Amino acid sequence: MRARRFRTALAALTALAALGLTGCAGDADTASPQPGSSSPGVTGTITVFAAASLTESFTAIGKDFEAANPGAKVTFSFAGSSALATQINQGAPADVFASAAPANMKTVTDAGNGDGTPTTFVKNQLVIAVPKGNPNGVTGLTDLTKPDAKVALCAEQVPCGAAAKKALTAANVKLTPVTLEQDVKGALSKVKLGEVDAALVYRTDAKASTADVDGIEFPESAGAINDYPITVLKSAPNQAGAQAFVAYVLSDAGKSVLTQAGFQAP
Amino acid sequence: MVARPATVAPPHRRRRTGRIPVALLVPAALGLLFLVLPLVGLLVRTPWSTLPQRLAEPGVLTALRLSLQTATLATLLCLALGVPLAWLLARIEFPGRRVVRALVTVPLVLPPVVGGVALLLVFGRRGLLGGWLDSTFGITLPFTTTGVVLAEAFVAMPFLIIAVEGALRGADTRYEEAAATLGAGRWTTFTHVTLPLVAPGIAAGAVLCWARALGEFGATITFAGNFPGRTQTMPLAVYLALETDLESAIVLSLILLTVSVAILASLRDRWITSP
Numbered sequence: 001m002r003a004r005r006f007r008t009a010l011a012a013l014t015a016l017a018a019l020g021l022t023g024c025a026g027d028a029d030t031a032s033p034q035p036g037s038s039s040p041g042v043t044g045t046i047t048v049f050a051a052a053s054l055t056e057s058f059t060a061i062g063k064d065f066e067a068a069n070p071g072a073k074v075t076f077s078f079a080g081s082s083a084l085a086t087q088i089n090q091g092a093p094a095d096v097f098a099s100a101a102p103a104n105m106k107t108v109t110d111a112g113n114g115d116g117t118p119t120t121f122v123k124n125q126l127v128i129a130v131p132k133g134n135p136n137g138v139t140g141l142t143d144l145t146k147p148d149a150k151v152a153l154c155a156e157q158v159p160c161g162a163a164a165k166k167a168l169t170a171a172n173v174k175l176t177p178v179t180l181e182q183d184v185k186g187a188l189s190k191v192k193l194g195e196v197d198a199a200l201v202y203r204t205d206a207k208a209s210t211a212d213v214d215g216i217e218f219p220e221s222a223g224a225i226n227d228y229p230i231t232v233l234k235s236a237p238n239q240a241g242a243q244a245f246v247a248y249v250l251s252d253a254g255k256s257v258l259t260q261a262g263f264q265a266p
Numbered sequence: 267m268v269a270r271p272a273t274v275a276p277p278h279r280r281r282r283t284g285r286i287p288v289a290l291l292v293p294a295a296l297g298l299l300f301l302v303l304p305l306v307g308l309l310v311r312t313p314w315s316t317l318p319q320r321l322a323e324p325g326v327l328t329a330l331r332l333s334l335q336t337a338t339l340a341t342l343l344c345l346a347l348g349v350p351l352a353w354l355l356a357r358i359e360f361p362g363r364r365v366v367r368a369l370v371t372v373p374l375v376l377p378p379v380v381g382g383v384a385l386l387l388v389f390g391r392r393g394l395l396g397g398w399l400d401s402t403f404g405i406t407l408p409f410t411t412t413g414v415v416l417a418e419a420f421v422a423m424p425f426l427i428i429a430v431e432g433a434l435r436g437a438d439t440r441y442e443e444a445a446a447t448l449g450a451g452r453w454t455t456f457t458h459v460t461l462p463l464v465a466p467g468i469a470a471g472a473v474l475c476w477a478r479a480l481g482e483f484g485a486t487i488t489f490a491g492n493f494p495g496r497t498q499t500m501p502l503a504v505y506l507a508l509e510t511d512l513e514s515a516i517v518l519s520l521i522l523l524t525v526s527v528a529i530l531a532s533l534r535d536r537w538i539t540s541p
Contacts, residue, residue, distance in 0.1 A: 080509060082508075082509035083508065083509055086508055086509070086512060090512075150409070152491070155492065155506055155509070157506050157507075157509040158509055177493070178408075178409035178491060178493060179409050179490075179491025179492055179493050179497065180491075180492050180493055180494075180498075181491070181492060182487065182492065182505060182506060182509070186487075190491070193386055193390060193392065194390070194391060194392040195386060195390050195391050195392070195408050195409070196409075
């Protein structure tokens with residue numbers, strides 16, 4: 001009897017200790033600056049909420065940033081800008097927000113959750129993504145209106161969808177997509193899977209998947225260029241880290257990663 | 267916050283346990299709270315004053331109608347395929363039955379998105395069967411309402427099969443044997459004895475299956491895509507509404523919640539008591 005009780009207590013203690021240890025590790029990452037760290041200022045975890053279209057370039061920038069700041073760790077949450085804006089306004093603990101459109105940034109700053117004025121750091125343009133080798137010989141938007149063409153667009157509620165609508169309106173092209181995806185990666189993956197013949201995606205997304213898709217430029221996309229704003233968030237658990245990360249994105253090192261990915265300078 | 271314990275228990279029909287141990291009551295109450303509180307949160311934040319206008323928006327009704335239609339069709343499909351499968355699992359000894367039963371219930375635990383990807387790889391335009399369907403008959407399933415029905419049926423069928431198999435195992439086989447000795451064939455026995463015997467179990471399974479199909483999101487958006495009026499069901503509409511307007515999302519969620527609760531409440535305890 002006594003032995004069993006002892007074992008139970010021991011198990012409970014072990015569990016508690018494990019919890020405590022992981023808890024401490026988490027705290028050290030997010031809040032308390034480590035006095036022993038040699039790097040000045042930037043330590044702890046920096047949580048960046050970024051548009052899905054920034055996945056590849058920001059992941060690369062995050063690695064570079066961590067290499068330059070050994071005490072820092074960057075974690076990302078990539079999703080549709082609008083979903084991210086909603087999450088931030090609902091109190092998600094984030095340090096930095098990078099949006100694929102000013103409208104979603106405005107949602108956050110209007111709610112008083114931004115810190116300072118957001119900076120436009122890149123622009124992005126749409127291309128027509130088609131399966132590798134362009135089997136259907138797509139050359140422009142009008143090819144997508146053929147009756148048997150299956151096209152995926154982003155839903156209008158997300159930036160790539162809003163841009164697609166703008167471009168189609170500018171080109172006076174009316175097309176009926178088979179699906180309205182909830183973010184640009186969703187539209188692109190339907191091309192990669194071969195389920196649609198084409199999708200309107202950002203040039204950067206097409207460029208990130210050159211193994212599976214070709215990106216066809218079309219002139220009307222010039223009328224629907226997306227500005228990408230970035231800002232530090234007011235309730236950022238790691239203010240210093242957030243400032244440093246934004247500065248790094250705006251620096252020459254950050255810019256070169258972004259332009260290599262196919263973004264344009266603002 | 268913790269409910270008053272033992273003293274409020276009914277005075278008669280006491281079991282031997284008598285007082286409810288606090289060690290059980292407290293976590294039970296917390297568990298209940300945890301499950302119910304989010305629903306309360308939804309009700310608290312509902313914009314009641316603008317509710318009628320929001321409900322009248324054409325997109326809402328289209329999505330709701332599509333959801334109800336596809337969930338019903340998916341349930342019919344599940345009944346047609348699932349009841350025989352459940353019968354097979356419950357009544358016939360065959361090698362590998364355990365494996366088959368495990369496979370049948372895989373969609374219960376599989377992330378629905380994975381189910382959607384798997385469906386694409388089989389029924390998609392370049393899929394194992396889909397490619398053949400496309401080239402031979404010109405039938406494509408992704409991005410169609412049929413695709414929604416398939417995605418929902420894939421995710422919901424295990425609920426039906428589990429319920430029906432449970433009912434079949436609990437049913438007294440002596441009636442079937444009696445029917446057989448009186449000269450009824452296997453099919454007659456099944457339709458005239460077995461089916462009526464387990465009808466409540468089938469009904470319960472069908473309702474659960476329908477409710478699950480109604481809430482399906484991941485497999486649908488992956489396999490069938492999202493297009494208003496054709497493949498945009500209520501859960502998809504909720505997700506997209508969240509992108510622009512939290513209040514719309516809340517209203518849509520409320521409708522879905524109301525329908526689900528109404529259905530499950532109509533079931534009462536039946537599916538819990540079925541063995």
